[in-house]
Amino acid sequence: KAGVTQTPRYLIKTRGQQVTLSCSPISGHRSVSWYQQTPGQGLQFLFEYFSETQRNKGNFPGRFSGRQFSNSRSEMNVSTLELGDSALYLCASSLLQGGYNEQFFGPGTRLTVL
């Protein structure tokens, strides 16, 4: 069974631009979560989706948004990029909702903002 895939793997953008990252969950998984990983702040929860609905959101500004499609694929968008948005963005999928469910992480998208 194919794992979680994220595209692109690497991105370089300049301040003020916007970016869209994509995540394809494991086949059959309906829950997708996003995390930002930085050396200073560690792993921080961005948001999660289940059956096309945002179920939970972390403490990030409104420039960070996301959505989930009917096939469970998810995208996240960051508008008006800032230098501090440089990070590894990780997507995780799970069959169901519920903290005890195992989540499977993708390899991440490395975003560099210049």
Add this chain to the structure above:
Amino acid sequence: GNSVTQMEGPVTLSEEAFLTINCTYTATGYPSLFWYVQYPGEGLQLLLKATKADDKGSNKGFEATYRKETTSFHLEKGSVQVSDSAVYFCALSPPGGGATNKLIFGTGTLLAVQP
């Protein structure tokens, strides 16, 4: 609020040495607890988990026991290998987390095993 504290790294060990990485948590109620591992250039992989007090999670020689009285979930391995070199994250899923997959992570501990 809910939080996870884990020991600072890096932890440098010789092959076959005993490993302990400390993890303590703060939560109201009983969270589920996890250890994830991240190898260079990769995403996170679930190493082991425990969903209730006194549960012991184990996988690939690693073990951790959910200790409610000390709010801890320390990771241990009896004999580490060079291939265990990675960053290890302790995480919790908030109590009553039936409606969310949100995880709260510790800062991560880099383990370097030397031959």
